[in-house]
Amino acid sequence: MTHGPEQLDQLESVARAQRATRSFTREPVDDNLVDRLLALATRSPSAGNSQPWEFIVVRDPATRHAIGALTSSRWSSGARDWSQANLGPELTADVDTGATGGVAGAPVLVIVCADTDRCPPGSVGESVWPAVQNLLLGATAAGLGSALTTLATGGRDLAALLGLPPGVEAMAVVPLGHPARPLRPGRREPPRIHHDSW
Amino acid sequence: MTHGPEQLDQLESVARAQRATRSFTREPVDDNLVDRLLALATRSPSAGNSQPWEFIVVRDPATRHAIGALTSSRWSSGARDWSQANLGPELTADVDTGATGGVAGAPVLVIVCADTDRCPPGSVGESVWPAVQNLLLGATAAGLGSALTTLATGGRDLAALLGLPPGVEAMAVVPLGHPARPLRPGRREPPRIHHDSW
Numbered sequence: 001m002t003h004g005p006e007q008l009d010q011l012e013s014v015a016r017a018q019r020a021t022r023s024f025t026r027e028p029v030d031d032n033l034v035d036r037l038l039a040l041a042t043r044s045p046s047a048g049n050s051q052p053w054e055f056i057v058v059r060d061p062a063t064r065h066a067i068g069a070l071t072s073s074r075w076s077s078g079a080r081d082w083s084q085a086n087l088g089p090e091l092t093a094d095v096d097t098g099a100t101g102g103v104a105g106a107p108v109l110v111i112v113c114a115d116t117d118r119c120p121p122g123s124v125g126e127s128v129w130p131a132v133q134n135l136l137l138g139a140t141a142a143g144l145g146s147a148l149t150t151l152a153t154g155g156r157d158l159a160a161l162l163g164l165p166p167g168v169e170a171m172a173v174v175p176l177g178h179p180a181r182p183l184r185p186g187r188r189e190p191p192r193i194h195h196d197s198w
Numbered sequence: 199m200t201h202g203p204e205q206l207d208q209l210e211s212v213a214r215a216q217r218a219t220r221s222f223t224r225e226p227v228d229d230n231l232v233d234r235l236l237a238l239a240t241r242s243p244s245a246g247n248s249q250p251w252e253f254i255v256v257r258d259p260a261t262r263h264a265i266g267a268l269t270s271s272r273w274s275s276g277a278r279d280w281s282q283a284n285l286g287p288e289l290t291a292d293v294d295t296g297a298t299g300g301v302a303g304a305p306v307l308v309i310v311c312a313d314t315d316r317c318p319p320g321s322v323g324e325s326v327w328p329a330v331q332n333l334l335l336g337a338t339a340a341g342l343g344s345a346l347t348t349l350a351t352g353g354r355d356l357a358a359l360l361g362l363p364p365g366v367e368a369m370a371v372v373p374l375g376h377p378a379r380p381l382r383p384g385r386r387e388p389p390r391i392h393h394d395s396w
Binding site: 002003004007010011012013015016035036044045048054055056057079083087123128133134136140143150161162163168189190191192193194196 | 200201202205206208209211212213214215216218233234236237238239240241243245246247249251252253254255256257258261277280281284285289318321323324326327328330331332334335336338339340341345346348359360361362363366369370384385386387388389390391392393394395396
């Protein structure tokens with residue numbers, strides 16, 4: 001049974017529990033679970049079913065440290081100022097934790113990449129972000145913390161660090177691990193719905 | 199209980215059942231269910247929790263017809279040739295059905311828009327596509343067919359049709375309705391996983 005009131009209830013419950021986790025314990029994450037979550041990611045749609053995703057699963061401490069340093073440097077050179085001006089102190093402090101080591105402290109970082117040569121022109125975003133969302137929901141359903149982070153992906157520094165070939169772009173860094181503390185559901189405004197036209 | 203082996207099993211089952219539906223029956227879709235699916239969409243992450251989404255729920259037959267005409271025109275002027283050359287006859291034939299009236303024949307079209315002024319520069323994609331994926335998964339869990347379509351969103355024609363203000367971009371047209379026929383799970387390659395670096 002793949003659908004019905006109970007399935008929708010369950011999905012809502014998982015989706016509500018999904019929060020950006022930026023601080024992790026040292027408890028390990030099983031390789032088979034990571035593989036399972038990545039298979040779940042690939043069940044998402046992509047333009048022309050092009051499936052342009054490539055996943056780099058980073059466990060090596062030195063590589064995680066280097067990604068953390070890149071994240072931290074991007075955060076302090078501009079992004080933090082924007083955040084303080086626009087998002088307020090609470091969220092900024094939370095990203096502070098993540099950018100200065102919290103995210104890189106997760107036992108696993110999944111770098112979600114796009115092979116831009118595989119998909120129709122202009123359709124990379126719609127072909128990769130849904131896969132990231134499946135990954136985040138799967139992690140939540142499995143009891144792991146995760147987050148969609150992009151600070152480290154600007155420019156080609158991360159691509160150089162990971163040895164990505166031309167045409168392959170790093171889109172997101174998704175930490176996976178056990179949350180250092182439980183997180184309550186995030187704040188959301190009611191959906192802004194218009195009928196038939198704006 | 200929001201997580202555990204059973205929750206992950208359930209999510210996998212819903213994700214596997216998610217297919218691009220391009221042909222619908224005339225059976226109506228309840229307004230409360232649409233509202234519930236849009237609330238689910240907003241549980242997704244967005245850059246700085248900016249929540250830039252705006253939803254236009256189109257039921258009006260004339261507007262749906264106009265969106266269908268726009269889709270069909272975009273399909274025949276270029277996209278279809280690309281699809282035939284790159285995707286093969288089966289998928290092309292399926293999109294033919296959708297582009298020439300199938301998608302517009304759904305009782306509800308949700309136009310997912312982004313208010314680009316709300317989110318940090320360069321972060322529109324990562325802030326809207328995850329919401330679309332939640333919407334698609336929710337529709338699947340509720341037993342509805344849906345699809346992520348973007349053919350009608352190029353240029354400003356759709357924006358003009360819907361009266362979108364400057365800065366608001368139509369990102370996707372998601373039909374919601376009861377599938378004309380059951381669809382088997384889509385084809386996927388095994389995930390391409392690299393360890394620590396490419």
